[in-house]
Amino acid sequence: MTLAQPSPHTPGPHSPGPSFPLRWERREPPLPAVAVLAVGAAVPGLALAARERVRAGARLAVLAEDGPGLPVADRVLLVLGAEQDLPWADGARYLGRDAGLLTPTIARPEPATALWRRALGAAEGQLCVLVPGRALVADPPVPLTSGEALDPFVQPTGAAPDGGADGTS
Numbered sequence: 001m002t003l004a005q006p007s008p009h010t011p012g013p014h015s016p017g018p019s020f021p022l023r024w025e026r027r028e029p030p031l032p033a034v035a036v037l038a039v040g041a042a043v044p045g046l047a048l049a050a051r052e053r054v055r056a057g058a059r060l061a062v063l064a065e066d067g068p069g070l071p072v073a074d075r076v077l078l079v080l081g082a083e084q085d086l087p088w089a090d091g092a093r094y095l096g097r098d099a100g101l102l103t104p105t106i107a108r109p110e111p112a113t114a115l116w117r118r119a120l121g122a123a124e125g126q127l128c129v130l131v132p133g134r135a136l137v138a139d140p141p142v143p144l145t146s147g148e149a150l151d152p153f154v155q156p157t158g159a160a161p162d163g164g165a166d167g168t169s
Helices: 040-055 113-119 147-154
Strands: 002-004 023-026 035-039 060-065 076-081 093-098 101-104 107-110 127-131 134-138
Touching: 035 040, 035 127, 040 060, 040 076, 040 147, 060 134, 060 147, 076 127, 076 134, 093 127, 101 107, 101 113, 107 113, 113 127
Parallel strands: 101 127
Antiparallel strands: 002 134, 023 107, 035 076, 035 093, 060 076, 093 101, 127 134
């Protein structure tokens, strides 16, 4: 997963051109949730809740930026799935899909959402997430095959060196 802090003054690697400031406006009505994002100290709670949802039969996919060398504040866990299957966790944000970009369900980026996907350099088929203070671009994950794949992320200090969230470790 590529993790980047949005920089309104630096266009994405595939989109030379003018820069523009990012502003957020309240969205009414909210978007339907398709993902939930936790950053920093919220990661273990979301990992635990997602693990329980998978064990209960929910079909979820997970992207993680985590590891033993990553500061706790920089850890990221993104859980994707059907709205009714998504877990809840303190400090996590629900995201909806708007013009190919995952944004908070209750906020709309300005200028137009479609411009941000291009500015972040997301290729066709990649996931692109934009929330206040953070942007993520990644290839879509495969669904988890086991809730135990989330065990390394439940720890508040980061994943084990050999842990993975794709269900293959």
